[in-house]
Amino acid sequence: MTLDFDIYPLGDVRLRSGDTLPDARLTFRTWGRLNATGDNCILFPTYYTGTHRSNARMIGPGRALDPSDWFIVVPDMFGNGLSSSPSNTRGLRGGARFPRVTIFDNVLCQYRLLTRHLGVKRIALATGWSMGAMQAYHWAALFPDMVERLLPFCGAARCSPINHVFLEGVKAALRADSMFRDGDYAAPPEAGLRAFGRAYAGWAYSADFYRNRLYKALGFGTLEEFLVSWEDDHLACDANDLLAMLWTWQHGDASANDMYRGNFERALSSIRAKTIVMPCDQDMYFTLEESLREMALIPDAELRPFRSAFGHCAGAPGRFPEEMSYLDSALRDLLAR
Numbered sequence: 001m002t003l004d005f006d007i008y009p010l011g012d013v014r015l016r017s018g019d020t021l022p023d024a025r026l027t028f029r030t031w032g033r034l035n036a037t038g039d040n041c042i043l044f045p046t047y048y049t050g051t052h053r054s055n056a057r058m059i060g061p062g063r064a065l066d067p068s069d070w071f072i073v074v075p076d077m078f079g080n081g082l083s084s085s086p087s088n089t090r091g092l093r094g095g096a097r098f099p100r101v102t103i104f105d106n107v108l109c110q111y112r113l114l115t116r117h118l119g120v121k122r123i124a125l126a127t128g129w130s131m132g133a134m135q136a137y138h139w140a141a142l143f144p145d146m147v148e149r150l151l152p153f154c155g156a157a158r159c160s161p162i163n164h165v166f167l168e169g170v171k172a173a174l175r176a177d178s179m180f181r182d183g184d185y186a187a188p189p190e191a192g193l194r195a196f197g198r199a200y201a202g203w204a205y206s207a208d209f210y211r212n213r214l215y216k217a218l219g220f221g222t223l224e225e226f227l228v229s230w231e232d233d234h235l236a237c238d239a240n241d242l243l244a245m246l247w248t249w250q251h252g253d254a255s256a257n258d259m260y261r262g263n264f265e266r267a268l269s270s271i272r273a274k275t276i277v278m279p280c281d282q283d284m285y286f287t288l289e290e291s292l293r294e295m296a297l298i299p300d301a302e303l304r305p306f307r308s309a310f311g312h313c314a315g316a317p318g319r320f321p322e323e324m325s326y327l328d329s330a331l332r333d334l335l336a337r
Helices: 052-058 103-117 131-142 161-175 190-204 207-211 214-218 223-235 239-250 264-269 288-295 311-315 321-335
Strands: 006-014 020-031 041-043 071-075 123-129 149-153 274-277
Touching: 006 103, 020 052, 020 103, 041 103, 052 071, 052 321, 071 103, 103 131, 123 131, 123 321, 131 149, 131 239, 131 264, 149 321, 161 190, 161 239, 190 223, 190 239, 190 311, 207 214, 214 223, 274 288, 274 321, 311 321
Parallel strands: 041 071, 041 123, 123 149, 149 274
Antiparallel strands: 006 020, 020 071
């Protein structure tokens, strides 16, 4: 079978925690060609439950992310089932015993991929949705001289308290399934995965979305049909993969490293990239207010929010045409600077 991605072997990776991720691998896909000066790279990390295939919906001729102009790199996040994850790691560190991986760890491994393997010298743009945005923020803070532009959409530089609590809820729903067995399940914990998906749906969209029954415009005749679709989507996920990435998400903080030592204000004020921050005004967990607080710390950053009842999902790559057109316009504006 021909793979639609490449694999970068990392060997044993020493993590921020001091633990080791054995025989680590980073999967990725590229579009376009790197120019002779190595500075036309767009870095587009993946989101929670997403892969390079998900991000590909925003890449193509005539779009802001056009491979004829840019060398676009989409690295798969650890835990997503393609890069090293609980579900594909054999031996004693697989499954529930998969090491705790931070966004910092993801970014340092991506740095190795870009600089050592692909020959990238500078990043023209770091962008991403949700957890992809969290990674983009980390890139701009950790490598301020390398990242020229930053456009995080529906994301944040760290996991806020309300975000953390929301994730505790869906995590508890999954773990409550007796078949989960603390991650040592013999078969997928279906009831827990369904509960996870159903609980998540209440946060992913907005109150206006449900009040105005916008799920009907997505092809669902009833609210129950819509919620069942969320259950079904999560049945395709590995439970330990979901929890590993959730841990990464909850511990996301661009200042949680030796460079900034928890000084969040200094981390964001060190960003030198030309920046447009794009939250959604009705996002329930990567909230507009948190984005305003963070944006105020980034020199000369511009706020350009989505005004959308689709809430957090307003930024989902390729999902909603009007929102994607708005995002594409912002990307074009930033890349033209």
